[in-house]
Amino acid sequence: MFSISFMQRAFIGCLLLSITYGLYGMFIIPRKIGFMADGISHASLLGIAVGLFIGINPLLPALILAAFLGFLLAYSADSHRVTSDGLIGIFLSGGMSGAIIIMAFMPGYKPDLFSYLFGNLLSIQNVDIYALVAFTIFSIIGFILQWRALVISTIHLDLSKVINLPTVQSKYFLFIGMSIGLILGVKLLGVILISALLITPVMAANQIATSFKGTFITTQLIGFFASFAGIILSYSLDLPPGPTIALLLVAIFVLSLLQSKLSS
Numbered sequence: 001m002f003s004i005s006f007m008q009r010a011f012i013g014c015l016l017l018s019i020t021y022g023l024y025g026m027f028i029i030p031r032k033i034g035f036m037a038d039g040i041s042h043a044s045l046l047g048i049a050v051g052l053f054i055g056i057n058p059l060l061p062a063l064i065l066a067a068f069l070g071f072l073l074a075y076s077a078d079s080h081r082v083t084s085d086g087l088i089g090i091f092l093s094g095g096m097s098g099a100i101i102i103m104a105f106m107p108g109y110k111p112d113l114f115s116y117l118f119g120n121l122l123s124i125q126n127v128d129i130y131a132l133v134a135f136t137i138f139s140i141i142g143f144i145l146q147w148r149a150l151v152i153s154t155i156h157l158d159l160s161k162v163i164n165l166p167t168v169q170s171k172y173f174l175f176i177g178m179s180i181g182l183i184l185g186v187k188l189l190g191v192i193l194i195s196a197l198l199i200t201p202v203m204a205a206n207q208i209a210t211s212f213k214g215t216f217i218t219t220q221l222i223g224f225f226a227s228f229a230g231i232i233l234s235y236s237l238d239l240p241p242g243p244t245i246a247l248l249l250v251a252i253f254v255l256s257l258l259q260s261k262l263s264s
Contacts, residue, residue, distance in 0.1 A: 007235065009124045010188065014227035016132040017185045017197060020139045022219040024178040025202040030154050036073060036175075037195035039088030040066055041182045043095025045191050048116050049102040058116060062183045065095075070179030074172045119190035119242035121235065132184055139177055146170040151212075188227075190242035197223055200249035207253075207260035222252055 028034055047065035051058030069091050076082045103113060115123050143150070149170040153160035160167045178198070185194050205218035230245030237244075 006122055006124060007231070009126065009129050010121045010231050010241070011228065012129055013124055013132055013185070013188050014231060015224060016129075016136045017181075017188065018201075018220055018223035018227055020132075020136050020181050021185070021198045022201060022216065022223050023139060023143050024174065024181060025198045025219060026216055027150050027154050027174055028178060029199065029202045029206075033084060033088075034195075034199045035085060036088050037178065037182060037198045039092040040069055040073075040179045041186070041191050041194045043069055043091040044183055044186075045099040045116075046095040046102070047183075048113070048186075048191065049099035052113065053102050053106060059183060059186070062186070063180060066179040066183045067176050070176040071172070074175035077171060077175075115190075116186055117190050117192050117242075118240040119186070119188050119193070119245075121188075121231065121241055123187045128184070128187055135181060135184055139181070142173050142177060146173055150174065188241060189245055190240070193242040193246040196246040196249050197227065200246075200253050201226070204249070204253040204256040207256040222249070226252060 028036065044062040044066045047060075047062030048058040050061045073084060073087060076087055077084055114120075146166070146169070149160060149165040149167055152163075152165060153167045153170060157167065182194050182198070185197065188194075189197060201219045201223040202215070204222050205215045209215040209218045226248040227245055230248050231241055233239060233248075234241040234244040
């Protein structure tokens with residue numbers, strides 16, 4: 001199993017996604033905008049459908065669309081007339097509806113669409129790993145540069161503005177970076193369930209760890225363990241990797257929640 005090239009790519013992809021999603025999730029969940037990940041990933045199905053329809057790499061229009069939607073969410077985050085959760089709901093319904101209509105014009109069975117919906121280990125190529133490596137490096141550098149602004153603005157937004165931290169810049173980095181990261185992981189987990197790897201490890205780690213550092217480390221470990229085990233199970237039992245990894249993450253969250261309740 002471990003000598004097969006596509007499995008090696010899948011494991012490397014899992015490691016990179018666990019690192020980046022753990023970083024973004026640490027700041028997305030405390031801001032109570034986890035639904036944003038679902039909205040962006042589901043809306044990006046429109047970009048994937050466009051790519052399949054015109055015959056180009058579906059991830060290219062999906063990446064452009066996701067980055068644009070992330071920009072819009074960051075731009076409207078402080079608006080009182082357009083709420084973030086409402087805008088996310090519009091993105092989700094509009095993107096999914098547009099994708100379904102476009103796919104209706106494509107006759108016959110659509111195996112590529114199912115790969116992007118639920119993930120497919122065989123579809124992960126070297127170029128996907130190169131893209132993930134580049135995105136991971138970009139994200140780590142971005143978080144190092146924006147760390148103080150992200151931490152303080154997440155804990156106390158007004159304080160971060162008073163001490164003149166670049167909160168606007170860090171917000172755009174967080175929203176757009178997360179949006180791009182979600183698309184880069186769809187070949188592994190699929191559009192429908194990619195947000196599980198961003199949200200669930202942080203939620204589970206919050207039940208176990210007692211410090212910010214502990215939460216960060218636990219998030220990384222949970223994300224990689226669930227991804228690693230999910231890939232092995234999906235390969236051994238011939239299951240789609242996205243639902244397998246998502247179910248493992250849900251199970252880990254339930255166990256962590258029970259452990260937290262029992263210990264308290």
